[in-house]
Amino acid sequence: MYDQVVTQNKNQPKHQVLAAELRAHIASGRWAEGDQLPSEAELCLQSNASRGTVRHALAALRAEGLISGGQGKPPVVAHAVKSQSFSTFMSFTEWAHSVGQEPGQRTIELAKRTAGEQVAQQLQVEESSMVVQVLRLRLLDGTPAMIERSSFEPEAGRLLFDFDTDSGSIFSYLREQGIDLARGRHIIDAVAADATDSELLGVAQGTPLLREQRITSTSTGEVLEYSDDRYLPQLANFTIENTSEHRAALSRIPSAVA
Amino acid sequence: MYDQVVTQNKNQPKHQVLAAELRAHIASGRWAEGDQLPSEAELCLQSNASRGTVRHALAALRAEGLISGGQGKPPVVAHAVKSQSFSTFMSFTEWAHSVGQEPGQRTIELAKRTAGEQVAQQLQVEESSMVVQVLRLRLLDGTPAMIERSSFEPEAGRLLFDFDTDSGSIFSYLREQGIDLARGRHIIDAVAADATDSELLGVAQGTPLLREQRITSTSTGEVLEYSDDRYLPQLANFTIENTSEHRAALSRIPSAVA
């Protein structure tokens, strides 16, 4: 069973290292759904950590819904939707790889233009401000899967003119360039495929698409990106679990009556 | 500022009581977005709890995305999507009330019938098993907002024949009857309005609807309900936030190529 010694990473707290290792064991299938984890006492011995530290790591996994259980019994692996790391969730490319599919992208347009009303509102700039916009078709295993319309505030966006947007992940590239992409807000609804969508995805106009609007901010809250991603719903969905013990952070939000 | 003394509730741990009180302060608007919470030292004094207990409560709020911040500074209220409690998320009626809207419902049908392939699969029963099904139109402030198709395994479902399904929340009623509704799984995608949807919601067939498929289980994992809820997307969406520090429990899931 769990016999790997936790190695203290100087840059990372012990509880985070342990949580990551436990996640890896679950992700690798070593502990399958329904399997019981080692007891806290065992984890303490094997990780050379105090019980408080072990519990701290387990609490993180509980909050993610990865494990569950109750007093008197070691935790079990939940029949779990695996939670996805920040970057896996934010980057289509990374996500596709993580689910064993080949990501692809075709850039339709990269432009600098005035924001317009909606983009201005989301990026918290003036309507007449210049922003950088990208329109891309994203593919999974060669199949068109999603249309991505991203708008960037100009400082971050100008970096994209030095990047081959057909090569992969803008999110990863910007992070490599030192841009602080740290927070995301995701609004999920449904829209009808417009003319561009229908042409690129190869579906009829009006076809229901699963839309994710994503707002990406720095760790201090400055908005850097607003993106409108439209998925073919037969190719992807969003899934979450909640329990009476742990709230799901997902909220159902009412909109104004049209 | 925070001057209310935390009262120890014998049935609830101190850290949960404190977390609930902090949530209430935020929800009431007493602490607005961006406002700083009292320091941990102050919270310890005022709640008569140890620093560990205070941090435990704050950790829960962090995991929900309700507060954020870093070392050396007290937490601030995030520009937060408020997380919703288990029951608020699972019950349309309770959710509507929580967002200040008047819920309504009109039962189209309550029936006992054989499950059929998809319901059987989701409820983990045989296709020829009898299940109880409800079709309802749900309204917000008198406006049609959602079509709900729920299927219950027979033990729980038979209780519904003694319940006025036009009066409110099935979820709440079943819980009051002692049914252990403790876990939920939610799959969000988009579908085209079918003939029933279009008639009840007053939209054209093929209109994109935001679909939430919900599977409700007991705390030990027995599936009790499968529901297919279809929202008018202009009336509701699902929103979540994630950060590089705290994963969102929501996952993007690929489906098989059609």
Added chain:
DNA sequence: CAGGCAAACTTGTTCAAACAAGTGCCAATC
């Protein structure tokens, strides 16, 4: 053989101490 009870084991909660690391403010110096 079945049921009940006690003991051992397990997780959940609370408290406290110590140290690390980050923030902010004030005073001194250039």
Added chain:
DNA sequence: GATTGGCACTTGTTTGAACAAGTTTGCCTG
């Protein structure tokens, strides 16, 4: 006036102890 350093304050991590509460196992008795 600007910059730097020091100090007080703040949060983050780790450890450990004690107790509560739940689970499991083994043994004994009917």
